[in-house]
Amino acid sequence: MRNVVAYLLVSLDGVAEAPDQFVLDFDEVMYANLGRVIETQDAVLLGRRSYDEWAPFWPTSSHEPFASFINAVDKYVVTSTPLEHDWASTTVVDGSVEDFVRDLKQQPGGDIGVHGSLALTSSLLAAQLVDRLRLVVAPVSVGEGRRFWDGPGDARRWELERVVGTPTGSLLADYRAEPSS
Template identity: 60%
Template sequence: MRKTVVYELVSLDGVAEDPDSFFDEWDDVVDAHLASVIATQDAVVLGRRSYTQWARFWPTSDIEPFATFINGVTKYVATSTPLDADWAEATAVDGELVGFVRNLKEQPGGDIGVHASISVAQALLTAGVVDELRLVVAPRVAAGGRRLLDGLPPLRLEAVSSELSPTGYLLLDYRVTGRNS
């Protein structure tokens, strides 16, 4: 069975919205972490807002390793309206998101990534269909914005790895083991 992996850039206070406002440096360790995450993924689930923003930016970007990955990978977009931007390998999710991802997990293939889409990550974490949570925590307090873990039920996580990058970013990888009793 495929794994669903949520990869998010967050501030120290858990804000995931607008990471460009608190991610002002990027180093080789963070790059290597991202490369290891995307190396196993052959599908990505995005929310409508992330899709619209990314479809304007990534097709002409040369920021590697992500540009090549995101432009070539199959992208499923959680939306109830037709996609207005033309981006290779993008398809609107037909039907309910959680059921779609559960079905996708049963199909052959690599990991299913969830990148940048806070509401999608929250819905899938709440439904119990996320297997791994991989975070890059910036050494900044955003002090405002949507937080990744707000509104979730209590979850049990098992630490898989942690690493501190030279510029102070904390790379945290967790396995989601279930809900707290």
């Protein structure tokens, strides 16, 4: 079975909204970590807001390794309205997101990534469909903003698989969801 892997940039106080405002020093260890995360993924789930922000930007971007990855990977966009921007390898999720993700997890392939997309990440966590968290914790407190774990919780334990500090003071933490009891 495939894993759903949520990759998020967060502040020390858990804010994940607008990480470009507080993750200012993306160092070589963080780039290597991003490469490690995306090399196992062959599908990405995106919320509508992330899609609308990313579709005009990434096709002409040279920010590697993510640009080549996100432009080529199969993208599944959760939305109830037609998309305004064309982007290669994009499919709109029709119907229940939870059912779609459960079905996608059963199909052959690599990991299924969730990048950004806070509302989608939160709903997948609440439905216990996220198998792994890949967090980049920036050494700053933001004070306010949306957190990736807003709303109803996923009441289960997470096992720490890996933790690495970076030269710029960020913490890279990988967690695996423990089976629900």
